[in-house]
Amino acid sequence: MNSLGEILLEVKNLKKYFHVAAGTLHAVDDVSFTLEEGRTLGIVGESGCGKTTLGRTILRLIEPTSGEMVFNGKDLRKLNTSEMRYMRREMQIIFQDPYSSLNPRMTIAETIEEPIFLAGLIPDSDKRFMRVLDLMDTVGLAQRLINTYPHELDGGRRQRVGIARALAMNPKFIVCDEPVSSLDVSIQAQILNLMKTIQRDMGITYLFITHDLSVVNHFSDDIAVMYLGRLVEKAPSEALFQKPLHPYTEALLSAIPVARIHNRHERILLKGELTSPINPEPVCRFAARCNQCMDICTKEEPPLIEARPNHFVACHLHKPMGS
Amino acid sequence: MNAQQNTLEIKNLTVEYVVDDEVVHAVTGVNITIPAGKTFGLVGETGAGKTTTALSILNLLPLPAGRIVSGEIFVNGQDVFKLSPKQLRAMRGSQVAMVFQDPMSSLNPIKTVGEQIAEGMKIHRGVSAKEALRQAANMLEMVGIPGGRVSEYPHQFSGGMKQRVIIAIALACNPDILIADEPTTALDVTIQAQVLKLIRELREKSPMIMLMITHALGVVAEVCDFVGIMYAGRIVECGTLADIFDNLRHPYTRGLFDSLPDIENRRAELKPIPGLIPDPMNLPPGCAFHPRCAYAKPECSRDLPQVRWLSDTHYVSCHLYNETVENML
Amino acid sequence: MQATSTARPFTTKKEFYAQFKKKSIAHELWLRFLKNKTAVMGLIIFCIIVVVAITAPWITNYDTVVIKMNIAERLQAPSMNHWFGTDELGRDILARIVYGARVSLLIGISAISVSLMVGLVLGGAAGYYGGKTDSVIMRGTDVFLCLPDVLLALAIIAAFGNTKLNLTIAIGLAFSPKFSRVVRSAVIGVRDNEYIEAARSIGALDKRIISRHVLPNSIGPIIVQVTLYVANAILTIAALSFLGLGIQPPTPEWGNMLASGRTYMRDFPHIVMAPGLAIFFTILALNLLGDGLRDTLDPRLKH
Numbered sequence: 034m035n036s037l038g039e040i041l042l043e044v045k046n047l048k049k050y051f052h053v054a055a056g057t058l059h060a061v062d063d064v065s066f067t068l069e070e071g072r073t074l075g076i077v078g079e080s081g082c083g084k085t086t087l088g089r090t091i092l093r094l095i096e097p098t099s100g101e102m103v104f105n106g107k108d109l110r111k112l113n114t115s116e117m118r119y120m121r122r123e124m125q126i127i128f129q130d131p132y133s134s135l136n137p138r139m140t141i142a143e144t145i146e147e148p149i150f151l152a153g154l155i156p157d158s159d160k161r162f163m164r165v166l167d168l169m170d171t172v173g174l175a176q177r178l179i180n181t182y183p184h185e186l187d188g189g190r191r192q193r194v195g196i197a198r199a200l201a202m203n204p205k206f207i208v209c210d211e212p213v214s215s216l217d218v219s220i221q222a223q224i225l226n227l228m229k230t231i232q233r234d235m236g237i238t239y240l241f242i243t244h245d246l247s248v249v250n251h252f253s254d255d256i257a258v259m260y261l262g263r264l265v266e267k268a269p270s271e272a273l274f275q276k277p278l279h280p281y282t283e284a285l286l287s288a289i290p291v292a293r294i295h296n297r298h299e300r301i302l303l304k305g306e307l308t309s310p311i312n313p314e315p316v317c318r319f320a321a322r323c324n325q326c327m328d329i330c331t332k333e334e335p336p337l338i339e340a341r342p343n344h345f346v347a348c349h350l351h352k353p354m355g356s
Numbered sequence: 357m358n359a360q361q362n363t364l365e366i367k368n369l370t371v372e373y374v375v376d377d378e379v380v381h382a383v384t385g386v387n388i389t390i391p392a393g394k395t396f397g398l399v400g401e402t403g404a405g406k407t408t409t410a411l412s413i414l415n416l417l418p419l420p421a422g423r424i425v426s427g428e429i430f431v432n433g434q435d436v437f438k439l440s441p442k443q444l445r446a447m448r449g450s451q452v453a454m455v456f457q458d459p460m461s462s463l464n465p466i467k468t469v470g471e472q473i474a475e476g477m478k479i480h481r482g483v484s485a486k487e488a489l490r491q492a493a494n495m496l497e498m499v500g501i502p503g504g505r506v507s508e509y510p511h512q513f514s515g516g517m518k519q520r521v522i523i524a525i526a527l528a529c530n531p532d533i534l535i536a537d538e539p540t541t542a543l544d545v546t547i548q549a550q551v552l553k554l555i556r557e558l559r560e561k562s563p564m565i566m567l568m569i570t571h572a573l574g575v576v577a578e579v580c581d582f583v584g585i586m587y588a589g590r591i592v593e594c595g596t597l598a599d600i601f602d603n604l605r606h607p608y609t610r611g612l613f614d615s616l617p618d619i620e621n622r623r624a625e626l627k628p629i630p631g632l633i634p635d636p637m638n639l640p641p642g643c644a645f646h647p648r649c650a651y652a653k654p655e656c657s658r659d660l661p662q663v664r665w666l667s668d669t670h671y672v673s674c675h676l677y678n679e680t681v682e683n684m685l
Numbered sequence: 686m687q688a689t690s691t692a693r694p695f696t697t698k699k700e701f702y703a704q705f706k707k708k709s710i711a712h713e714l715w716l717r718f719l720k721n722k723t724a725v726m727g728l729i730i731f732c733i734i735v736v737v738a739i740t741a742p743w744i745t746n747y748d749t750v751v752i753k754m755n756i757a758e759r760l761q762a763p764s765m766n767h768w769f770g771t772d773e774l775g776r777d778i779l780a781r782i783v784y785g786a787r788v789s790l791l792i793g794i795s796a797i798s799v800s801l802m803v804g805l806v807l808g809g810a811a812g813y814y815g816g817k818t819d820s821v822i823m824r825g826t827d828v829f830l831c832l833p834d835v836l837l838a839l840a841i842i843a844a845f846g847n848t849k850l851n852l853t854i855a856i857g858l859a860f861s862p863k864f865s866r867v868v869r870s871a872v873i874g875v876r877d878n879e880y881i882e883a884a885r886s887i888g889a890l891d892k893r894i895i896s897r898h899v900l901p902n903s904i905g906p907i908i909v910q911v912t913l914y915v916a917n918a919i920l921t922i923a924a925l926s927f928l929g930l931g932i933q934p935p936t937p938e939w940g941n942m943l944a945s946g947r948t949y950m951r952d953f954p955h956i957v958m959a960p961g962l963a964i965f966f967t968i969l970a971l972n973l974l975g976d977g978l979r980d981t982l983d984p985r986l987k988h
Binding site: 094121125134135136138140152158179182198201202 | 693696697702705707708710879880882883884885886887888889890893898
């Protein structure tokens with residue numbers, strides 16, 4: 034584990050555009066960040082911000098339009114199909130929907146075994162099966178469930194199966210796409226604790242995608258906020274929550290429903306609706322809804338700058354450090 | 357004004373579903389009273405029975421599986437289960453309106469939003485089509501959408517706006533009672549904030565009472581006056597907002613609050629409730645929560661806990677309080 | 686959550702599997718199917734027809750009974766000797782019905798098997814890969830869909846001769862584009878599920894994804910269509926034979942039996958009733974079976 038702290042993933046100017054009837058949809062637009070080994074980066078945003086597309090593009094489950102993803106020193110875009118397949122052992126994904134992410138015709142033992150089998154890691158059938166049992170232990174699934182089908186299990190257990198499958202090849206990096214959003218509150222906490230323990234024991238690096246800010250604060254070391262395909266703010270979790278710099282982040286944080294009846298704060302409410310991600314103008318995409326909008330915001334797109342140490346923001350309200 | 361106006365009283369409601377010869381005990385012995393002008397938040401996780409309770413109010417349970425075993429529901433003093441189908445139809449939409457969770461499937465895609473808002477008005481208030489459309493435009497303005505959009509179709513609206521349209525449809529006939537089943541769950545958090553503010557404003561302006569079903573305690577804190585916590589078909593704790601948020605007594609309520617990530621204290625490990633939600637076809641004997649309860653005693657697995665009133669407004673159903681009203685957690 | 690592994694009572698996979706058995710999906714589906722009374726009836730009728738067709742050589746003799754003319758006994762109404770009566774050439778109608786079943790079923794099922802193979806390949810590729818592949822394949826099938834089945838079969842038979850094989854191929858070709866559509870839409874219905882993406886993320890190749898993940902989950906609607914199209918095929922064969930283009934007399938086929946009995950229909954209705962009812966019951970049975978299968982396999986009815 035002596036590589037903890039070194040940069041595992043570097044995303045540079047990643048873009049994913051889709052061609053639709055009305056024009057070009059900028060799903061992910063020029064996103065850059067680095068992620069160190071053993072840490073968790075939370076990606077937050079609301080619907081249409083591109084966070085789900087970002088996760089899948091990094092893993093090349095969706096082909097990027099342009100930009101680079103450098104994983105463990107290797108440029109993923111330059112790998113051919115079989116090299117990429119080999120790389121997949123190190124980079125896995127946990128899906129949001131525990132109902133559609135498991136093949137209904139495969140038992141959970143078969144689902145967990147499949148990646149091990151495909152990678153040829155354990156040729157002996159019995160030894161492979163023991164590994165499946167080990168994985169089930171790790172995620173807290175009872176042995177007697179080996180031959181059950183997904184429809185016999187509840188959401189929490191199904192999600193555990195998804196986690197076991199992601200862990201099967203001993204990956205270094207896991208993209209978690211809203212892993213607990215579909216679960217009941219009491220089960221969410223169980224799964225989150227499980228994921229934290231796994232990270233501690235196995236040194237895994239997480240990219241944690243969610244819309245739920247209270248969860249991401251609990252779970253991430255750093256948080257990046259996305260809006261309409263762009264990265265608008267990135268900072269360590271505490272810094273983001275205590276002193277958000279981007280007006281959207283402020284509104285987002287103040288919108289979190291708080292389970293408390295005293296000391297309730299006044300909400301910052303955003304005007305209007307999301308502007309279209311199709312053929313966007315080269316201006317600040319948040320300008321139309323921003324209560325601190327200035328003249329320059331409607332003319333120029335703000336670049337991502339480091340406004341405080343390790344605290345990045347793309348907003349004309351802030352200047353780069355030391356200027 | 358009729359003293360019974362704007363009241364909802366659910367007495368000892370028990371509802372079952374019969375599926376393939378197996379019985380699902382969806383709701384058992386539920387009591388809810390909502391006085392005029394107040395909002396009652398019904399909180400619980402999947403399978404707690406909240407939606408079933410709501411559907412029972414309008415006798416909208418899916419047939420033939422759903423069966424009301426016992427209990428009475430009084431809407432404005434009238435016993436809903438004794439009404440004829442004609443009277444029930446008259447009640448739905450005019451006295452009692454319902455907002456469902458998924459805005460996508462609640463709206464008819466081939467009718468304009470104006471037509472859908474006006475529909476209820478034409479049926480229940482006998483208004484002419486032209487007048488109804490004019491009033492529909494007013495309703496849209498009331499929920500924060502430009503009235504001119506009254507001739508647009510649902511697909512031209514975003515998710516948050518669709519939910520507002522649904523609220524406009526529900527309020528079109530000035531109902532006495534509004535039932536909202538997870539109205540903001542499918543929405544983004546900033547849109548949710550807008551819709552909750554809208555709900556709060558509408559509430560302040562009218563004596564309408566509201567039954568809000570949700571699993572999110574944060575939403576409850578925002579709009580509700582009373583709270584009922586449901587587990588496995590029963591209300592385990594019920595009281596005012598202050599009773600539940602400041603003075604909770606039931607171990608499950610404690611577990612729900614503890615499962616939530618605390619924004620102020622991010623390093624703390626989450627305290628989930630161990631175990632799983634029970635199978636409604638196979639509930640544990642005695643108190644349904646006892647397998648997951650840190651305070652379980654021998655009697656919990658044998659006997660159903662009785663309802664204990666801790667104050668005028670606050671009751672709890674738990675063996676911890678058989679002898680005392682002091683906080684046992 | 687356990688940090689150490691729990692005790693293992695067994696050491697091999699086989700032992701574990703013996704202890705914690707797999708629930709058989711097929712068995713559960715079978716039980717659900719049995720609850721549908723009309724579907725079961727359809728299945729029973731169809732099984733009877735199949736059994737009759739298979740055991741035809743033991744029930745009656747082809748040469749002496751089915752095709753041998755016996756003018757003395759012609760046009761007899763149903764009696765103890767001839768349960769369905771005799772036709773215009775004195776042949777026992779029941780015997781001819783029984784052999785007719787062989788022909789209809791054999792060609793119908795073979796033809797649909799051919800269509801299914803073609804449909805699985807073309808429809809599977811179109812549905813799974815989408816994009817240009819989809820467009821090309823679908824435009825190709827569109828061309829064939831424009832041609833009525835009978836006309837297409839006619840063209841092939843006219844060009845290549847009227848044999849059972851050509852008939853099978855003709856009908857097989859007529860139904861291939863229909864199957865491609867069905868397979869394609871079934872695959873599209875499954876393709877966007879996350880478990881397909883999950884399979885890709887763990888390194889599965891397309892071949893494995895299609896065979897292990899896509900097909901087993903899309904097979905439901907395809908099976909239903911198979912039964913319904915077999916019914917269609919049998920009807921098409923009867924139609925062709927009725928028009929004189931399919932199976933030629935003296936080989937018995939329900940369609941050509943209807944054709945030759947037509948002239949005598951007014952005075953001797955029993956000649957056309959038997960083959961007519963045979964067609965009717967076969968199609969009915971297959972349709973009831975197909976509907977029953979559709980209800981059984983409907984994913985929405987699962988828990």
